[in-house]
Amino acid sequence: MHYASTEDTITAISTPPGEGGIGIVRVSGPDAFVIARAIFVSSKGRTPDKGKQRVFHGHVHDASGRTLDEILLHVMPAPHSYTAEDVVEFNGHGGMVPLNAILEETLRHGARLARPGEFTLRAFLNGRMDLTRAEAVIDLIQAQTRRALSAANSVAEGALSETLYELREILADSLARIEAAVDFPEDDLPELIDHALIQRLQDANKQMKTLLETAETGILLREGVGLAIVGRPNVGKSSLFNALLRDTRAIVSEEAGTTRDRIEETASLGGIPVRLMDTAGMREAQNIVEAQGVQLARDAARQARYILFVVDGSASETDEDRRIAAELRDLGTPVLLIRNKIDLRKGSPLPQEHGFTAPQFALVCDVSAKTGEGLHRLEKELSQLLIGSGSLESHTPMLSRTHQRDSMRRAQACVARMLLDMHISPELLALELREALDALGEITGETTSESLLDRIFSAFCIGK
Numbered sequence: 001m002h003y004a005s006t007e008d009t010i011t012a013i014s015t016p017p018g019e020g021g022i023g024i025v026r027v028s029g030p031d032a033f034v035i036a037r038a039i040f041v042s043s044k045g046r047t048p049d050k051g052k053q054r055v056f057h058g059h060v061h062d063a064s065g066r067t068l069d070e071i072l073l074h075v076m077p078a079p080h081s082y083t084a085e086d087v088v089e090f091n092g093h094g095g096m097v098p099l100n101a102i103l104e105e106t107l108r109h110g111a112r113l114a115r116p117g118e119f120t121l122r123a124f125l126n127g128r129m130d131l132t133r134a135e136a137v138i139d140l141i142q143a144q145t146r147r148a149l150s151a152a153n154s155v156a157e158g159a160l161s162e163t164l165y166e167l168r169e170i171l172a173d174s175l176a177r178i179e180a181a182v183d184f185p186e187d188d189l190p191e192l193i194d195h196a197l198i199q200r201l202q203d204a205n206k207q208m209k210t211l212l213e214t215a216e217t218g219i220l221l222r223e224g225v226g227l228a229i230v231g232r233p234n235v236g237k238s239s240l241f242n243a244l245l246r247d248t249r250a251i252v253s254e255e256a257g258t259t260r261d262r263i264e265e266t267a268s269l270g271g272i273p274v275r276l277m278d279t280a281g282m283r284e285a286q287n288i289v290e291a292q293g294v295q296l297a298r299d300a301a302r303q304a305r306y307i308l309f310v311v312d313g314s315a316s317e318t319d320e321d322r323r324i325a326a327e328l329r330d331l332g333t334p335v336l337l338i339r340n341k342i343d344l345r346k347g348s349p350l351p352q353e354h355g356f357t358a359p360q361f362a363l364v365c366d367v368s369a370k371t372g373e374g375l376h377r378l379e380k381e382l383s384q385l386l387i388g389s390g391s392l393e394s395h396t397p398m399l400s401r402t403h404q405r406d407s408m409r410r411a412q413a414c415v416a417r418m419l420l421d422m423h424i425s426p427e428l429l430a431l432e433l434r435e436a437l438d439a440l441g442e443i444t445g446e447t448t449s450e451s452l453l454d455r456i457f458s459a460f461c462i463g464k
Contacts, residue, residue: 117460270383
């Protein structure tokens with residue numbers, strides 16, 4: 001996939017498939033207004049142009065003059081548009097037939113179908129936004145919680161860009177001073193590599209470390225995390241699943257082996273999107289179908305970030321519980337012990353001989369999925385476990401992608417190596433700074449490879 005040219009005109013349906021009140025066909029490029037004038041007829045006889053009027057009412061006609069749809073035409077001349085190019089948007093009725101008919105007409109008049117994310121890519125290539133803001137666009141679209149939305153908005157508004165450009169300015173200024181020391185070693189110049197320069201580099205190094213510490217939380221907010229609910233049959237796994245979702249999503253029955261398949265739903269825990277996986281009871285299967293369900297449970301446990309191991313908290317553990325605990329321990333995934341059904345204890349504390357109080361679990365929590373007792377504490381403890389020492393403050397500049405973390409890690413390593421020995425040759429110091437600047441440029445888009453741009457923008461939907 002190659003996005004080098006921005007000289008042609010692109011078009012796509014920019015609203016989701018299906019029926020709705022409104023659907024939008026977007027056209028961007030040098031011929032956008034030409035195409036609009038060719039297929040649009042204003043109800044008041046006005047011609048779409050680059051004048052002051054921005055919205056026109058009328059109809060889209062096909063080659064034979066037949067009306068395809070009644071629309072509102074929005075016109076946005078360059079550079080005051082999303083892509084910084086001439087853009088027109090046909091706002092028609094939200095059905096796939098009228099939208100596809102309008103799309104076909106734009107294609108017939110010379111536009112080509114846009115690739116995934118190509119409108120946003122053009123905004124980036126035309127200087128409308130840097131790469132961090134472009135990536136925040138898809139994060140806004142895909143946000144699964146309010147905190148994830150807030151974090152994406154912060155990046156889209158430039159919080160991360162501002163910090164990165166401040167860092168690049170410090171490094172670029174330092175590089176200029178060091179290169180001057182290389183080029184004019186014998187001239188009567190003030191000391192160029194002085195304490196003030198070292199202090200600025202130390203401050204930059206500290207700021208880079210702070211940004212790196214945000215990456216874990218940023219990626220967590222964007223990608224979410226998988227939590228597998230496992231245990232033997234009839235310990236209340238599906239009841240806990242429903243309670244955490246606050247919805248009746250899984251069938252609950254006293255009959256053992258009710259859950260045969262893996263059920264997944266997304267919930268929010270402390271603002272973090274979590275993918276809850278309810279699984280079949282892990283026991284010696286009674287038939288082929290149940291055996292497949294048990295295997296799916298094992299697969300979910302392997303794929304999860306954390307495992308919620310549910311036991312019957314109203315009684316001591318069974319041999320089956322101990323076998324499952326040993327199997328989960330061998331996976332190497334953090335296991336959280338959830339002692340369910342505490343409402344059935346009838347005032348009696350859990351027996352001290354209960355073997356699952358051992359420090360083999362990342363968390364031990366007593367709950368009743370039936371009454372809700374202990375669920376608030378479980379959610380709070382889970383949130384703290386997921387966030388760790390990170391912060392969810394929306395105003396904090398935050399790295400949210402693996403490639404951003406990798407680039408920042410390389411940039412910080414270069415600066416750290418410099419600071420270890422500022423007395424080495426200025427040529428070597430300059431080399432480290434150039435590598436650090438290139439690494440930071442990969443985040444903002446100034447030095448990003450075409451293959452990485454392809455990978456980033458291909459994840460967008462068509463029409464954005």
